[in-house]
Amino acid sequence: MIGAWLDIGWVNEIPVRGSRTVTVDGAGEIAVFRTGDDKVFALRNRCPHKGGPLSQGIVHGHSVACPLHNWNIALATGEAQGEDKGCTPTIPVKIDGGRVLICRTGTLQAAA
Amino acid sequence: MDFQDYRGGGATPEAGSSDGASGSAADPREHLVVIGNGMAGCRAVEELLARDAGRYRVTIFGAEPHVNYNRIMLSPVLAGEKTFDEIVINTADWYRDNNIDLIVSDPVTAIDRAGRTVTSRSGRVVDYDRLLIATGSDPFIIPVPGKDLPGVISFRDMKDVDTMVAAADAGGEAVVIGGGLLGLEAAHGLSLRGMKVTVLHLPNTLMERQLDEAAGWLLKTALEARGQTILTGADTAEIYGDGKVEGVRLKDGREIPASLVVMAVGIRPSVAPAREAGLDVGRGIKVDDHMVTSDPHVLAVGECVEHDGQVYGLVAPLWDMCRSLADGLTGKANPYRGSVTSTKLKVSGIDVFSAGDFSGAGAGCEDIVLRDASRGVYKRLVLQDDRIVGAVLYGDTGDGSWYFDLLRKGESVADLRDVLIFGQAFASGGGQADPKAAVAALSDDAEICGCNGVSKGQVVSCIVKGAHSLDAVRSTCKASASCGSCTGLVETLLALTLGDDVQSGPKTMCKCTSFTHDDVRREIVAQGMRSIPEVMQTLHWSTPDGCSSCRPALNYYLLCALPGDYVDDQQSRFVNERLHANIQKDGTYSVVPRMWGGLTNPRELRAIADVVEKYDAPMVKVTGGQRLDIFGIKKEDLPAVWADLNAAGMVSGHAYGKALRTVKTCVGSEWCRFGTQDSTGLGVRLEKMSWGSWMPHKFKIAVSGCPRNCAEATIKDFGVVCVDSGYELHVAGNGGIHVRATDLLCRVSTEQQVLDYCAAYIQLYREEARYLERTAPWVERVGIDYVRQRIVEDEVDREALCARFLYSQSFSQDDPWAQRAEGGEHEQHAHMAQFKPVKAEEMA
Ligand code: SRM
Ligand SMILES: Cc1cc2nc3c(=O)[nH]c(=O)nc-3n(C[C@H](O)[C@H](O)[C@H](O)COP(=O)(O)OP(=O)(O)OC[C@H]3O[C@@H](n4cnc5c(N)ncnc54)[C@H](O)[C@@H]3O)c2cc1C
Ligand code: SF4
Ligand code: FES
Numbered sequence: 001m002i003g004a005w006l007d008i009g010w011v012n013e014i015p016v017r018g019s020r021t022v023t024v025d026g027a028g029e030i031a032v033f034r035t036g037d038d039k040v041f042a043l044r045n046r047c048p049h050k051g052g053p054l055s056q057g058i059v060h061g062h063s064v065a066c067p068l069h070n071w072n073i074a075l076a077t078g079e080a081q082g083e084d085k086g087c088t089p090t091i092p093v094k095i096d097g098g099r100v101l102i103c104r105t106g107t108l109q110a111a112a
Numbered sequence: 113m114d115f116q117d118y119r120g121g122g123a124t125p126e127a128g129s130s131d132g133a134s135g136s137a138a139d140p141r142e143h144l145v146v147i148g149n150g151m152a153g154c155r156a157v158e159e160l161l162a163r164d165a166g167r168y169r170v171t172i173f174g175a176e177p178h179v180n181y182n183r184i185m186l187s188p189v190l191a192g193e194k195t196f197d198e199i200v201i202n203t204a205d206w207y208r209d210n211n212i213d214l215i216v217s218d219p220v221t222a223i224d225r226a227g228r229t230v231t232s233r234s235g236r237v238v239d240y241d242r243l244l245i246a247t248g249s250d251p252f253i254i255p256v257p258g259k260d261l262p263g264v265i266s267f268r269d270m271k272d273v274d275t276m277v278a279a280a281d282a283g284g285e286a287v288v289i290g291g292g293l294l295g296l297e298a299a300h301g302l303s304l305r306g307m308k309v310t311v312l313h314l315p316n317t318l319m320e321r322q323l324d325e326a327a328g329w330l331l332k333t334a335l336e337a338r339g340q341t342i343l344t345g346a347d348t349a350e351i352y353g354d355g356k357v358e359g360v361r362l363k364d365g366r367e368i369p370a371s372l373v374v375m376a377v378g379i380r381p382s383v384a385p386a387r388e389a390g391l392d393v394g395r396g397i398k399v400d401d402h403m404v405t406s407d408p409h410v411l412a413v414g415e416c417v418e419h420d421g422q423v424y425g426l427v428a429p430l431w432d433m434c435r436s437l438a439d440g441l442t443g444k445a446n447p448y449r450g451s452v453t454s455t456k457l458k459v460s461g462i463d464v465f466s467a468g469d470f471s472g473a474g475a476g477c478e479d480i481v482l483r484d485a486s487r488g489v490y491k492r493l494v495l496q497d498d499r500i501v502g503a504v505l506y507g508d509t510g511d512g513s514w515y516f517d518l519l520r521k522g523e524s525v526a527d528l529r530d531v532l533i534f535g536q537a538f539a540s541g542g543g544q545a546d547p548k549a550a551v552a553a554l555s556d557d558a559e560i561c562g563c564n565g566v567s568k569g570q571v572v573s574c575i576v577k578g579a580h581s582l583d584a585v586r587s588t589c590k591a592s593a594s595c596g597s598c599t600g601l602v603e604t605l606l607a608l609t610l611g612d613d614v615q616s617g618p619k620t621m622c623k624c625t626s627f628t629h630d631d632v633r634r635e636i637v638a639q640g641m642r643s644i645p646e647v648m649q650t651l652h653w654s655t656p657d658g659c660s661s662c663r664p665a666l667n668y669y670l671l672c673a674l675p676g677d678y679v680d681d682q683q684s685r686f687v688n689e690r691l692h693a694n695i696q697k698d699g700t701y702s703v704v705p706r707m708w709g710g711l712t713n714p715r716e717l718r719a720i721a722d723v724v725e726k727y728d729a730p731m732v733k734v735t736g737g738q739r740l741d742i743f744g745i746k747k748e749d750l751p752a753v754w755a756d757l758n759a760a761g762m763v764s765g766h767a768y769g770k771a772l773r774t775v776k777t778c779v780g781s782e783w784c785r786f787g788t789q790d791s792t793g794l795g796v797r798l799e800k801m802s803w804g805s806w807m808p809h810k811f812k813i814a815v816s817g818c819p820r821n822c823a824e825a826t827i828k829d830f831g832v833v834c835v836d837s838g839y840e841l842h843v844a845g846n847g848g849i850h851v852r853a854t855d856l857l858c859r860v861s862t863e864q865q866v867l868d869y870c871a872a873y874i875q876l877y878r879e880e881a882r883y884l885e886r887t888a889p890w891v892e893r894v895g896i897d898y899v900r901q902r903i904v905e906d907e908v909d910r911e912a913l914c915a916r917f918l919y920s921q922s923f924s925q926d927d928p929w930a931q932r933a934e935g936g937e938h939e940q941h942a943h944m945a946q947f948k949p950v951k952a953e954e955m956a
Contacts, residue, residue: 021944037656068695
């Protein structure tokens with residue numbers, strides 16, 4: 001039986017104001033972010049602009065600046081901010097006893 | 113204290129006997145048995161008595177040997193500010209007067225729901241009609257070796273306080289594990305009692321659940337100033353000691369000696385008897401809106417319950433629960449709908465407040481931040497759709513209740529928005545909701561700049577006399593020239609006085625601050641700031657943790673100001689500098705090893721060829737900087753690639769960095785028929801001196817052996833053209849977007865002078881240029897004469913600059929690739945998890 005949530009590891013494995021990646025075989029990557037105030041978000045690891053790996057961007061507030069052309073993406077919604085238009089799929093996350101769990105169906109949809 | 117002192121009307125039952133049946137025979141009322149003589153249990157009984165005093169016969173079981181006391185006040189007791197008697201809530205008289213049977217020091221160990229009895233540790237069996245479970249929480253003990261050693265305690269009840277006081281009387285050192293409220297209060301109390309205290313906190317921010325990072329940092333600084341040692345990011349491996357505690361060992365190997373260890377890492381609802389009795393238990397005992405559990409005869413209240421998915425750890429929600437419970441028990445519907453909690457605490461005498469969701473995570477959330485460094489105040493409000501959804505206050509919590517009220521009512525604050533952060537008094541100052549109007553209404557002698565004691569009248573008169581910009585005001589009357597917190601007021605005065613004539617001052621660093629790059633750099637040095645959060649606090653950043661423009665700049669400024677001391681913030685580095693490779697459009701990386709002065713040899717070439725084959729690099733290319741670039745490497749493979757290159761003696765070429773890039777050379781006097789000096793050798797020496805240094809922008813050097821200039825030295829940041837009589841030093845060239853030929857700095861006669869002048873010039877650039885400003889625009893801005901004066905004319909200055917550069921280099925010439933190849937920052941290169949998805953049909 002496979003649970004609805006995928007356990008990907010401890011919160012502390014993600015650097016504060018940083019990100020780690022999770023791969024889904026045969027599909028894309030998920031970027032899991034931890035913000036300065038210790039919130040965790042998961043997004044498809046592809047910028048809506050030209051596919052930049054968001055996991056490598058600078059995390060500030062609840063946004064990440066894409067490493068390729070500096071679009072700012074809101075972590076909660078995946079939307080590009082300011083003048084830029086585009087959206088990256090987000091994946092529901094929950095924290096349980098210090099473990100990070102990401103929604104399995106969301107992960108499959110986003111990574112596909 | 114003997115429990116018999118507190119017993120009310122009922123007869124003392126014999127151990128093992130059952131008084132339920134006989135009790136109800138004598139007393140026809142329903143029997144309410146309460147498990148837990150703590151804050152919620154007793155408050156529930158009080159509420160019940162207030163509604164219908166005679167309705168139930170009440171028996172309370174307590175595990176502790178005391179009457180009900182105010183648990184919150186254990187901190188002042190520990191700190192020596194209060195005695196136990198002063199924190200008692202319900203005295204022995206209260207139990208007696210209300211005919212309550214109190215049984216202390218005898219925890220309930222079993223509940224028989226079918227027979228409606230409870231059994232205590234001593235063997236008492238008591239019947240109930242209604243049972244109320246109010247067992248509170250158990251401290252969480254982290255499962256490390258040594259957790260059971262004598263001298264390891266938690267901080268939950270009076271017994272713990274007694275143990276701490278005794279340990280403090282014996283003197284010595286204490287370790288507190290956990291930098292939340294409880295841990296910090298324990299640490300404060302123990303240090304007041306003379307112990308040397310170290311707090312170990314696993315997250316990077318103290319009280320991370322109540323405070324955001326900025327406020328947590330302020331708190332840490334304030335507590336450290338009071339003599340406590342606070343280690344954040346500290347992961348406990350073991351508590352060691354022979355028969356009793358002797359110290360704590362961290363996962364990184366550090367050892368902290370201690371005769372007392374207080375674990376305050378969190379609490380868990382105390383649910384053991386409820387779970388064993390088969391009640392529905394999640395994180396806590398599940399209750400409905402009237403605090404009834406899955407068994408209609410059993411209620412639960414306090415920290416031990418879970419209501420609507422929530423568990424609570426503060427008293428305010430418990431009071432709400434107790435009201436709904438008492439109403440329910442007396443036949444009135446008053447459903448409990450959960451609590452929005454706010455925390456208003458004094459941590460070691462420092463006021464902190466937080467409420468609601470201050471994560472700012474919701475869609476459309478925006479922050480309003482006020483930082484007043486001189487008063488040690490930080491305030492942050494989180495707004496969503498013009499409503500307050502969260503608040504964090506540090507240092508001045510006076511407006512906490514007002515914000516909390518606005519938050520709970522969900523009222524629109526659109527009209528107050530601009531003045532909200534200044535507090536209720538200011539915002540409701542009659543028609544002054546417009547900040548401009550508020551400033552206009554200030555009297556002439558109102559103080560504008562607290563640091564420099566400048567009044568509104570003085571600022572206005574200096575504007576009228578011609579100071580038409582913020583900078584001009586700062587330099588004439590000094591208003592806003594120190595901490596900058598009045599900058600907004602001064603700008604408003606400029607606007608009010610000049611109307612549309614305000615000149616816009618020099619560009620601010622980014623939207624997070626009203627300071628310019630130069631202001632920030634100057635203040636970092638002048639005030640000896642040591643970290644990014646400190647800069648943001650002291651200079652009133654308007655965002656919680658900056659943005660992708662200011663963070664890399666601040667990181668560089670601090671690195672430059674504190675060589676060897678500042679710990680680089682990886683998360684404030686652009687990807688290339690964090691990964692030590694250049695990111696490509698497909699997310700792979702390119703790798704450029706250093707080839708000193710453009711020289712190479714078979715061993716290096718062979719290693720590069722091997723890497724290209726081994727890691728399937730799709731392309732290898734000769735760069736414009738005289739070295740080889742390997743393309744298409746995955747981030748996971750980078751450490752292995754680097755290990756292979758290191759093995760052949762190659763180090764990072766910093767092709768990715770705001771740092772020294774390449775030193776281009778030509779063949780020079782060793783081979784070339786025109787060469788005047790050893791341009792290749794000099795290039796290698798320059799590169800060995802300056803590699804690894806971080807700079808405001810990239811920095812390129814070239815050395816040509818004669819004025820034919822094959823190395824293109826006159827479009828480099830620092831270029832050397834060798835001539836018969838010595839060396840021409842050229843600076844501030846640029847071959848990029850705007851081609852700029854160099855300015856001639858001077859001529860020197862020895863190689864050593866070339867090295868010294870180069871070092872001094874780099875250091876001047878490092879210390880004075882703005883982040884992302886290359887040497888060409890920098891020199892155009894400050895003028896070549898200024899540079900000449902500092903480097904060429906002032907010998908003492910040159911030597912000092914050169915010495916500072918070499919000092920800073922003594923810390924930066926560690927090959928970053930070697931560190932990674934050995935496993936440093938391994939998480940940057942590894943995936944956190946990998947999944948093989950299961951097909952839809954298999955999932956069904
Ligand atoms: C690899 C290379 C091209 C090549 O194949 O030859 C190159 C590649 C890049 N250059 Fe360059 N530049 C390369 C030599 C040059 C040169 C020639 C030189 O150094 O003699 C110049 C003009 C000289 C100069 O800098 O003044 C040059 C002027 C630029 C500029 C414009 C800089 C300016 O101040 O105007 C940029 C953009 C920037 O830095 O903001 C740039 C930026 C870049 C970046 C970093 C673009 C980026 O941000 O991704 C490219 C990364 C390549 C990679 O992934 O490795 N590159 N670039 C050369 C690497 C040299 C090395 O060994 O390190
Ligand atoms: C040092 C300290 C400082 C605090 N400061 C604050 C503050 O500033 N603000 C704030 O809002 N909150 C604060 N709290 C939290 C607050 O004290 C609790 O939220 C509150 O006490 C919870 O009430 P309760 O009745 O659920 O649990 P408790 O008050 O813990 O009462 C539970 C009682 O049940 C007893 N018990 C447990 N199991 C059994 C059993 N099987 N049989 C019989 N008895 C049993 C326990 O011994 C305990 O006496 C603080 C807590 C501590 C420890
Ligand atoms: S420029 Fe000078 S040093 Fe360079 S190759 Fe030509 S002659 Fe030789
Ligand atoms: S790919 Fe992200 S900004 Fe261009």
